Amino acid sequence: MLCGERLGEKNMANAKEWTLKREVGEAQVWRSTLPGMWAWLLQRVSAILILLFLTLHFFLPYRRPLQFLLLLVVAFHASLGIRVLLIDLGANVKTQKFLFIVFLFLAFWGLFWVWNYLPLGDLK
Numbered sequence: 001m002l003c004g005e006r007l008g009e010k011n012m013a014n015a016k017e018w019t020l021k022r023e024v025g026e027a028q029v030w031r032s033t034l035p036g037m038w039a040w041l042l043q044r045v046s047a048i049l050i051l052l053f054l055t056l057h058f059f060l061p062y063r064r065p066l067q068f069l070l071l072l073v074v075a076f077h078a079s080l081g082i083r084v085l086l087i088d089l090g091a092n093v094k095t096q097k098f099l100f101i102v103f104l105f106l107a108f109w110g111l112f113w114v115w116n117y118l119p120l121g122d123l124k
Contacts, residue, residue, distance in 0.1 A: 046077040079107035
């Protein structure tokens with residue numbers, strides 16, 4: 001008995017191939033995407049932006065707009081990471097939209113608090 005047959009599946013050589021196709025141009029396709037998927041995608045994009053801004057920050061230190069963008073992306077990425085941690089620890093998956101909104105708000109609040117109350121170098 002094969003492992004796949006135990007679950008009622010056929011051998012992979014005899015199985016049909018299924019391809020998921022979505023019409024990208026339709027607005028309904030984008031509206032039906034769940035918040036968890038958007039959070040996952042945005043966290044991956046923010047990770048790439050962190051690498052980009054960190055590299056730029058290394059070569060162009062003490063540039064206020066660059067510091068702000070780096071801090072913004074790090075706060076955004078961290079807030080989505082905390083959301084994932086809470087879901088992994090047992091938070092209800094149905095609350096993803098609520099957690100997504102709450103942690104985005106906390107990220108932006110923390111960003112502006114850090115930007116206004118901590119010394120981040122001279123203004124240029």
